[in-house]
Amino acid sequence: MRIIGSYLSPYVRKVLACLELKGLAYEIDPIVPFLGDDRFTQLSPLRRVPVLIDDRVTLSDSSVICQYLEDRYPSPALYPPDIADRARARWLEEYADSRMGDVLIWGLYNHAVIEPAVWGKPRDLEAIRRIVAEDVPPVLDYLETQLPEQGFLFGTLGLADVSIAVFLRNAAFARYKVDATRWPRTAAFVDRVLAQECLAKLQPFEALMLRTPIPEHRAALAAAGAPVSAETLGGAVPRRGVMRRP
Numbered sequence: 001m002r003i004i005g006s007y008l009s010p011y012v013r014k015v016l017a018c019l020e021l022k023g024l025a026y027e028i029d030p031i032v033p034f035l036g037d038d039r040f041t042q043l044s045p046l047r048r049v050p051v052l053i054d055d056r057v058t059l060s061d062s063s064v065i066c067q068y069l070e071d072r073y074p075s076p077a078l079y080p081p082d083i084a085d086r087a088r089a090r091w092l093e094e095y096a097d098s099r100m101g102d103v104l105i106w107g108l109y110n111h112a113v114i115e116p117a118v119w120g121k122p123r124d125l126e127a128i129r130r131i132v133a134e135d136v137p138p139v140l141d142y143l144e145t146q147l148p149e150q151g152f153l154f155g156t157l158g159l160a161d162v163s164i165a166v167f168l169r170n171a172a173f174a175r176y177k178v179d180a181t182r183w184p185r186t187a188a189f190v191d192r193v194l195a196q197e198c199l200a201k202l203q204p205f206e207a208l209m210l211r212t213p214i215p216e217h218r219a220a221l222a223a224a225g226a227p228v229s230a231e232t233l234g235g236a237v238p239r240r241g242v243m244r245r246p
Helices: 009-021 038-043 062-072 083-119 125-146 159-173 184-194 205-209 215-222
Strands: 002-004 028-030 052-053
Touching: 002 009, 009 062, 028 184, 038 052, 062 083, 083 125, 083 159, 125 184, 125 205, 159 184, 159 205, 205 215
Parallel strands: 002 028
Antiparallel strands: 002 052
C-alpha cells in the first residue's frame, strides 16, 4: 500500500493514523502536493493529498480513503457501532475536513508556512492576525460543545477524534496554541489524542520536514527510518491546485 503526500498534511496524517491503528503496512511518497508532477495530477485531479494506491484501487480523498480502509479491514473498527453515533462521527470528520481545513490550513497554515516555504512570499501577518481573531474562535467554540471532558468521543479512539486533532497539530506549526483557559475541553482533548501512539510516532518525521529544505525531504526521511517509497511523483516547479482561503 502506497500513500502519496507529506507528513505535514493533516489529511495525510489522518490516513496514516488510520493505517497505524489497523496495523497495515504502507510506504509513503512524502511530496508537497504543489510539487507533484503530471502523474500526480492524473491520480489527484484537484492536486491534493493524500492519494492511496493499493492492489485494488487508487483514491484521492482522506475521508474516502479511511472509509475504504474501514470497509476492507473492519477490525479494529474506527467508527462507532451505533448508527446515530456513526453518523455523528462522520459529521465531525466532515466538519474537520471542511471548516477546520478552511480556517486552519487554507487560512492560518497557508499564510504562516506554505506561502513562505513553497512560494517564497513573506508571511501575511495581518491575514494571520485576522484569522486568529475572527475565524478561529467560532471553530473552537463549537468544538468545546462537542468534545468530551475526558477520554474520546465514542469511548475508544476513532477517526472522529483523529480528524479533529490533526488540524490543530498544523495550527501549532503556525505557532497557534489553543487557549486552555477559554477552551479547556478542546485543549485537553487535542493533547490527549495527539499523544496516542498512532500519531505520536509520526511527529519526529513532521519535525524533521519542518526544519529540512523541501528538496531534501525524501533523503532526510529515509535516513530517519521513514518508510519512503522507491519512486516519487514529486516535481521541481510548484503549481497551485484548487485552494480555498478565508
